[in-house]
Amino acid sequence: MKTAVTGPLSPGIPQRSTLALVTLFLCPGLLIYTVFMVWPVAQAAMFSFFDWNGFGWPADFTGLRNFVSVLNDPLFWKAFGNNLYLIVFMMATVVPVALGLSVVIARRIPFAITFRLIFFLPYVLADLTAGLIWRYLLDGDYGMLSGVSLFGLDEAYVLANPQLALTAVAVVMVWKSFGFHLILFVAGLQQIDHSLYEAAEIDGAGPFQKLTRITIPLLAPTIALSGFFVVISSIQAFDMIMAMTTGGPSRSTSTMVHYLYADGIASMRIGFGSAIGVVIFFITLAFSATYRKLSGRYA
Amino acid sequence: MPKGNPSTVRDSAAAGRAPGRRVDVGRVLVCAVLSVFALVVLVPLVATVLGGFKTLGDLRVNPLGLPSTWVWSNYGDILLSADYWVMLRNSLVVAFLAVVFTILVASMAAFAFSQLRFFGSKFLLGYVVMGLMFPTATAILPLFILIRDLGLMDSHIGLVLPKVAGGISVAVVLFANYFRNLPGELFDAAFVDGCGYFRFYWEIVLPLSGPIIATVAIINFVASWNTYFLPMVLLSTPELFTWPLGLMDYTDERGSDWQMICAFVTLTMLPMIVVFLAAQRHVISGLTSGAVKS
Structure with a gap:
């Protein structure tokens, strides 16, 4: 801490002007942040107690009825279940794939930079773009599976099949994000002290032992971080759903945010939609807190 | 090895x-x-x-x-249509404004948090960082009402302000970390020379902050350029549409003219791919370090 210069009594700056300075530097940011971020979230909490179509001022106070409606709605639980499925699917695929590839790519292999570049490429695309590309590729008439008989079906209309659509969405989410997680792991691997591997080799450890006894335990914080991003991005899933399936068929790919869109925004039920938003907020909070606590034990 | x-x-x-x-x-x-x-x-x-x-x-x-x-x-048809270029221009305007505003207000706030001692600074920093927990989905309906009541509905500035508000938390964390690690001699030298705080921020700190400005710019540019949910709710005039809205409209209109949709998707993802290839190292490290540090 540079107490000599960070204090209000820095040379040349009289003390009384500190308050003015702080105000000048902080105000623009704090104002925008408060008005367009904190205030709307607080208002969501308030609106959720009213039945309101967005015109005039909310007057029809209904207490917790909106929350009861949300939590009694099978469509909400359908969406919630789909979110859970996305989390589990991504955890089971993205994390091991990215970890495995990062260990491989950190070795001295030709074109390592090119590979990293290619793997990261889908991550900079919009979810919407990735979703549309795969909606085309998975189209039963024109996509890459057209004419292919899959699982005994005549034509593979993957996204029209309630049993397959959500998995297809999950696969595209993996396709889009594994390169990002890979970079996280590459950065984590660079933190590991190489003398550990040399010591292990002298003790006769094979590549598998080095992986399970050194790499994975020392990467635990990165694995936890990667899993955290999986949880957050899966809970927020929306754009890709809109591009691929718009939540269908028969809500088989609806997520909580899609439910908010379809049953709150599209029908201008401000109170009900705000209640969904508040529920999403608390679920996100609960998931990240639980996840942090669980992973904190190992990281 | x-x-x-x-x-x-x-x-x-x-x-x-x-x-x-x-x-x-x-x-x-x-x-x-x-x-x-x-x-x-x-x-x-x-x-x-x-x-x-x-x-x-x-x-x-x-x-x-x-x-x-x-x-x-x-x-050829898409490239010769005015709609395509209007859409890209709209996205560019929104992303540019969001990036510039975010850098400006976040770096100023971070400067205060890291260089000035004042009552309540810890609390206020915590208040700003709290924004990392807010899902866009929670705020979206009240934002719609707010933007409408402010008369900013269906305007680019009405889209930029929430985007800036959403990007501030990460940007302040990144800037504050960076400012804290600038060498202390800088401050001593500047103040001995009688340099005021504002001049110090504008003429010394910002020019020295190239790398972190680039990181914040990349994070917010990608986020704004790709944003879909917010403009979908806030914009309704096709002439103001950003490319994700235009793309979804085009897809709906074209049904299964997949050859046209493929061309349209290609032309809308091309700008981002060019940016990515031109500044690959900055983009990769910017997007990952931004996520990690926040």
């Missing part, structure tokens, strides 16, 4: 030869696995680009191969 540093790829051949033949087999296997993953990433993208050069009939029988005849008019 030496540290896996990608910048030393050139001596990899020499390093691989030393331990003998078995390692070479392993290396070939490794490259094969990586190539398979690279193909999984690239084939969908290439198929989409090529799809834009095909006729619909060609697309149906030949989804992954080269076009049997190269049709240039799909791309």
Whole structure:
């Protein structure tokens, strides 16, 4: 801490002007942040107690009825279940794939930079773009599976099949994000002290032992971080759903945010939609807190 | 085994030869696995680009191969339509404004948090960082009401302000970390010379903050450029649409004219791919470090 210069009594700056300075530097940011971020979230909490179509001022106070409606709605639980499925699917695929590839790519292999570049490429695309590309590729008439008989079906209309659509969405989410997680792991691997591997080799450890006894335990914080991003991005899933399936068929790919869109925004039920938003907020909070606590034990 | 540093790829051949033949087999296997993953990433993208050069009939029988005849008019029609360029311009305006505002207000706030001691600074910093927990979905309906009541509905500035508000938390954390690590001698020298705080921020701190400004710019540019949910709720005039809205509209209109949709998708993802390839290292490290530090 540079107490000599960070204090209000820095040379040349009289003390009384500190308050003015702080105000000048902080105000623009704090104002925008408060008005367009904190205030709307607080208002969501308030609106959720009213039945309101967005015109005039909310007057029809209904207490917790909106929350009861949300939590009694099978469509909400359908969406919630789909979110859970996305989390589990991504955890089971993205994390091991990215970890495995990062260990491989950190070795001295030709074109390592090119590979990293290619793997990261889908991550900079919009979810919407990735979703549309795969909606085309998975189209039963024109996509890459057209004419292919899959699982005994005549034509593979993957996204029209309630049993397959959500998995297809999950696969595209993996396709889009594994390169990002890979970079996280590459950065984590660079933190590991190489003398550990040399010591292990002298003790006769094979590549598998080095992986399970050194790499994975020392990467635990990165694995936890990667899993955290999986949880957050899966809970927020929306754009890709809109591009691929718009939540269908028969809500088989609806997520909580899609439910908010379809049953709150599209029908201008401000109170009900705000209640969904508040529920999403608390679920996100609960998931990240639980996840942090669980992973904190190992990281 | 030496540290896996990608910048030393050139001596990899020499390093691989030393331990003998078995390692070479392993290396070939490794490259094969990586190539398979690279193909999984690239084939969908290439198929989409090529799809834009095909006729619909060609697309149906030949989804992954080269076009049997190269049709240039799909791309030509889109590139000659004013809508496409208006859409890109709208997205560019929104992203540019969001990036500039975010950098300006976040760096100023971070400067105060890291260089000035004042009552309640810890509390206020915590208040700003709290924003990292807010899902856009929670705020979206009240934002709609707020933007409408402010008379900013269906305007680019009405889209930029929430975008800035959403980007501030990460940006303040990144800037504050960076400012704290600037050498203390700078401050001493500047204040001995009688430099005021504002001049110090504007003429010394900001010019020294190139790397972190680049990181914040990249994070917010990508976020704004790709944003869909917010403009979908806030914009209704097609002339103001950003490209994600235009793309979804185009897809709805075209139904299963997949050759046109492929061309449109290609032309809308092209700008971001160009940016990415031009500044690959900055983009990769910017997007990952931004996520990690926040």
